[in-house]
Amino acid sequence: MWQVLRDLLRYNREFAVGVFLLSFVILIAALSFLAPHSPLDSYVVPPDLPPGWPYVLGTNSRGQDVFWQLTCAIRNTLLFGFAVALISRVLSLVIGLIAGYAGGWVDRALMSVNDTFIVIPLFPILVLFYFVMRDRMSWMTLALAMAFLGWSYDARLIRSVALSLRAREFTETSIFSGMSMRQILIQEHLPYVLPIVFSTTMNNINWSIGLEVTLSVLGFTDINTPTIGVMIYWANQHTALVAGIWWWIFFPVALVVVTFIGLFLLAVSMNEYIDPRSRLGRVGA
Amino acid sequence: MSEGAAPAPVLTVTALRAYYQTRLFGIDRDVRAVDNVTLHVNANEIYGLAGESSCGKTTLIKTIAGAIRPPLKVQGGSVEFNFHGRRVSLYDKNAPDLADIRWRHLSYIMQGSMSVLNPLRRVRNSFVDFAFRHIHKPMAEFLDTVRAHLLRLHLQPEVLDAYPHELSGGMRQRVAIALATVCRPEFIIADEPTTALDVIVQKGVLTMIREVQREIGSSLIFVTHDMAVHANLCDRLGVMYAGRLVEEGPTAEILREPRHPYTAHLIASLPRIGDVAPKKALEGTPPSLADPPLGCRFHPRCPLAMDICKRENPQMEWVGPVHRVACFAAQPGKRQ
């Protein structure tokens, strides 16, 4: 494993750049633990200072240090994205693999549920969800809600792969080797869908962060937990761009873009190495 | 050379080497899929190329067809066509534009005819796409030519109005053959065109290939692993093993009296209806082309292997007027 990672870093530029960008983002998120003030406190520093020393990314109109605010916001945004992706991946994997393998009425039942979720309009549901939850809305409940709404496309994709795997001869060999359905799904089929899961995870993080930012900017989330979206929300509330406080919006947006690019590069380069045929075949190891 | 003192061959391949090269993770690897192959194909001749999977026959065909894509690379040697006096040398400094030659002078019959016939368009359109610009006639006359050609191949002209999926597998392969021959090319490359077909259909398709080849007098290189097909179709036969040509000669002579132990095994192990004598299997497996054994590549499996086979690489030498073999045991004067 470490061998593979080392080779990847050495010979695959996309992977190296992706790791570098993501490490940078994670480092910034980690710095939030060293923040001198709580991200919720306001008027702890002089307001509206442009980037410089000692406030490297400037300060905002609420008297908060943009840099420390950003560390905390990116941490929460990353956690949010990973939580949504993790929960929805598990759902889509379990449903997609079982539907594809079992076939018949199991497949039809699961896929009719799946198709229902595909046609549900997401945004109105989430806004409705906010109005129902109101003060009980936290980023965790929003993450759960989005995970339950975000698995259906990928479940269908995974099912289609599972269907073709079911028809391959090695699945029959596994059955006649006495493997149980659980063993076949986890040990035989999962490795084939993992590359899909990896790249859709990146898409899913992308989607959930984007949606969270949208909801936050419009104020349909818990605006007391600082995330990238909430930062932009407050900046808009204070008409930061009109007032010329561009750094309040520019740095959060830039950091999200860096995060997206890093995740994307990782997804692209990882795919190649999940398949031992290409790896072993080429290296001859 | 079954024609006696024949004119210049249509295809001459000289000392051709084509390797798959990978440079990855700091490790260089060469897969020598075609290693020093020399052969020629005469006018009006069917040349059979036999060999197992990954013996390099498909790579050789790709190289002859000019369909080279990385990581495959031609390392040396030449491939030269002679289209009625017009010499065309691939892999030369002034190599020609292949688009001018394809279908007009050089055409293909592949295993999956679907790769030639566009599944979304009627068969007629495939003919127009490939052949119209080579047959210098107005569209109506062109279609008449195509219909006449189809009739000659016992195909109803109505197939022109069909979509490929409406035809059976054997029918599609016949249409692919008609497409490959309608411009009366001098040279046709057939790569396992009957492998996926049922035996009854296969026989019909082979008969058709034979007929159309006689009719338009082109040369054909026919690749298959099935020795029985070669026996029934080809004038001359070349046998490849591990990237090298090991034996070449008139088909009948090779089948009757194979000189290379590998060829001898292939022929002896063919099961025949009416024959229940136990057939012996050849031990071992073909070598990896990334790391072939030193000397003769067949020696680890060869029942006749001698010391020299482990050290030196046998060259193709004449053992008859038109029969060459690369084996020390079969070459007089080389025994030790």
Added chain:
Amino acid sequence: MTAPLLELSDVAKVYSIGGALFGHRLRAVDGISFEVGRDGPEIFAIIGESGSGKTTLARMILNTAQPSAGKILFRGADLAGMRDRLGFMRQVQPIFQNPFEAFNPLKRVDRYLYMTARRFAGAATQAEAGDHADRALRKVGLSLAEIRGRFPHELSGGQLQRVAIARALIASPALIVADEPVSMVDASLRMSIVNLFKTLRDDLGVSIVYITHDLATAYYISDRIVIMRKGRAVEAGPARAILDNPQHPYSIELKNAVLSPDAAARLYGNRPIME
């Protein structure tokens, strides 16, 4: 009076193609009856071209598809009422057409051997499973040392097909269903597989249902054959008698279409002629 190992009586399989309104029904297998292994182990060949229903028939014998009509009895018990799936697999094992597809390309091949040994041969530890695997591999001319830790792409087609046979043998089955087992194996390795089937029958007492389109190998190894066309049996009986002297027009056509490797040798001096 003992029941035959395998008995098919009037087996049919109907597939519905298309929707309920405009679809039609395809009789993939239509009224097939035969017995295998009444008088000791034998190799029984099912011969047919593509679309003859031979693979559907194989799936029904392996109990991975259920017949629409008729009965399949294994040792006198109807497969339709089979409760003990693992017990059935202990006695009936498959071999597939494409050796490169028979094992997961992402996994090492030996895991299937260990798994089969644990499930069907009573191996409790990894070492015991290894012993079972090694013994089975030696029966097919390989050894565990040669294939331990190997991925499928590191072995040749012939080796993989022999590993597949070894895996089937670990369960000590009474019947092996082999669907086109040599059609994708290289010519120089093909006879080693075919000869192995003979050894299995003669030395290990395993009956084999050999499904193929190749009349020549069927003639070479099988005891009895059935020739299928479009789901129906057109001719059945002792292999050599039928192939030497086929009676049904389709069987005759099939036999005449087989290309003889001796054609050119016989017509030496002329171009071979194809009628």
